[in-house]
Amino acid sequence: MLFEILTTSIFGGLALNAFVKKKGLATNDSGKIQRIMALSDLNVKDGKDTLTTTLIRKKQHSWGWEYKYRIPDGRSFNDYLSKMDVLQDGLNNRRKKINFTDLTKLKFDRTIIQQLQELWRTKLTEQKEIELDFDGLLIIRVYDKPLATKIDWDEMLLKPKSWSVPIGYTRKGDLIEHNFDKSKHLIIAGATGYGKSAILKLVVTTLIDQQPDNAELSLIDLKGGSAFHRFRNCKQVKYYSRDPESAEDFLKNVQIDMQKSFEKVVDNGFEDVKEAKIKKRHFIIIDEAADLSEYADAMDIITDIARRGRSAGFYLIFCTQYPTAQVIPSQTKRNIIARLCYAVDTDTASRVVLDEGGADKLPDIPGRGIYKNNVKRYIIQSPFIENEAIQQQIEPYIIKKKEVEHEDESSQSKAGADIATFTEV
Numbered sequence: 128m129l130f131e132i133l134t135t136s137i138f139g140g141l142a143l144n145a146f147v148k149k150k151g152l153a154t155n156d157s158g159k160i161q162r163i164m165a166l167s168d169l170n171v172k173d174g175k176d177t178l179t180t181t182l183i184r185k186k187q188h189s190w191g192w193e194y195k196y197r198i199p200d201g202r203s204f205n206d207y208l209s210k211m212d213v214l215q216d217g218l219n220n221r222r223k224k225i226n227f228t229d230l231t232k233l234k235f236d237r238t239i240i241q242q243l244q245e246l247w248r249t250k251l252t253e254q255k256e257i258e259l260d261f262d263g264l265l266i267i268r269v270y271d272k273p274l275a276t277k278i279d280w281d282e283m284l285l286k287p288k289s290w291s292v293p294i295g296y297t298r299k300g301d302l303i304e305h306n307f308d309k310s311k312h313l314i315i316a317g318a319t320g321y322g323k324s325a326i327l328k329l330v331v332t333t334l335i336d337q338q339p340d341n342a343e344l345s346l347i348d349l350k351g352g353s354a355f356h357r358f359r360n361c362k363q364v365k366y367y368s369r370d371p372e373s374a375e376d377f378l379k380n381v382q383i384d385m386q387k388s389f390e391k392v393v394d395n396g397f398e399d400v401k402e403a404k405i406k407k408r409h410f411i412i413i414d415e416a417a418d419l420s421e422y423a424d425a426m427d428i429i430t431d432i433a434r435r436g437r438s439a440g441f442y443l444i445f446c447t448q449y450p451t452a453q454v455i456p457s458q459t460k461r462n463i464i465a466r467l468c469y470a471v472d473t474d475t476a477s478r479v480v481l482d483e484g485g486a487d488k489l490p491d492i493p494g495r496g497i498y499k500n501n502v503k504r505y506i507i508q509s510p511f512i513e514n515e516a517i518q519q520q521i522e523p524y525i526i527k528k529k530e531v532e533h534e535d536e537s538s539q540s541k542a543g544a545d546i547a548t549f550t551e552v
């Protein structure tokens with residue numbers, strides 16, 4: 128009996144589906160979106176006329192629908208970004224239906240009842256997600272399925288000899304990478320607990336693994352060592368510090384090294400280390416930059432690295448939980464085009480990092496962020512690497528180290544400060 132009902136539904140569904148496709152009536156949310164826009168004050172009154180957001184085209188993809196709209200005069204992309212919640216909740220405010228495609232995924236065996244129960248449970252909890260973009264037209268992408276809330280790191284993500292590191296997956300399943308040789312520095316921000324240290328650990332592991340002989344790292348871990356402690360004995364780590372005073376000290380050395388590299392590149396008529404065929408790259412990675420903001424010399428050096436480091440192969444990863452104008456000085460920010468922002472609590476914080484709102488509207492999911500590089504902007508879920516996997520990857524590079532004295536007095540650490548300048552023994 129159940130089998131008859133199901134097969135009848137399937138053939139009925141098949142015929143209906145063919146009819147709907149033929150008539151171009153395939154389900155989409157365009158009408159609903161337009162209604163939500165009208166109800167949430169996105170239309171503009173012009174005398175007696177009402178200027179509306181006009182649908183220009185829509186396209187169905189494997190992941191959902193993409194709509195393109197012309198926005199009326201008097202509205203900006205940011206007006207739509209600020210209504211993102213309203214649009215998304217509006218689209219999800221619907222009766223849940225089981226459709227033909229759902230039924231085709233069932234296996235008609237003894238487990239059919241359990242499968243139907245599971246299907247119904249999934250349907251009740253499933254949510255559409257939207258993404259907004261602007262390329263002269265407002266783009267609204269409606270995804271049938273939400274982006275995964277956790278994506279495990281996999282060794283397949285490693286690209287030996289490359290300077291690209293994984294940043295995250297988009298809803299379309301594309302992997303977004305940050306290529307340090309192209310995009311150079313990176314700002315990472317986000318409220319507490321949303322995955323800043325996790326992505327830093329992933330970046331450090333990737334750099335060590337992909338470029339064991341050419342990557343040189345200066346690690347400033349102002350969160351008491353929780354982020355970088357496990358890397359401090361890797362042969363690639365040149366400087367490691369857990370407090371701002373000693374970090375300020377070693378940054379002076381980094382600046383001297385950078386100057387030497389800068390002169391080697393520029394004096395020989397090259398634009399950057401890549402053109403000069405210099406293989407080494409130095410990464411200055413700071414986890415929590417706010418704790419350095421009152422150290423004027425350190426901040427000046429960071430600004431200098433942001434300005435001149437790109438040619439010299441000295442790349443900055445500047446990470447903070449407190450994205451304010453004081454913590455991210457404007458000159459530093461101007462020189463760092465690529466930004467990765469996890470969830471933040473205010474629109475202002477999102478604008479400090481990304482120059483636009485949106486990160487304050489991200490869902491409450493660690494690793495969910497917005498990566499912006501120039502005009503390109505992606506919502507991503509960063510892969511997560513477990514500490515055991517990190518340990519396994521860096522194990523071959525852990526060496527015995529001893530602290531070395533530098534001739535330059537600026538490198539001498541203050542008594543009791545936790546600075547380590549290393550050499551292999």
Ligand SMILES: Nc1ncnc2c1ncn2[C@@H]1O[C@H](COP(=O)(O)OP(=O)(O)OP(=O)(O)O)[C@@H](O)[C@H]1O
Nearest residue numbers: 277319320321322323324325448493494509510511
């Ligand atoms: N990409 C991710 N995918 C899934 N879970 C993640 C991801 N990143 C972080 N998490 C989870 O969130 C927790 C907190 O992450 P993390 O320590 O990186 O946050 P944080 O932003 O550095 O916070 P704080 O600024 O307070 O140190 C992790 O222990 C992990 O359980």
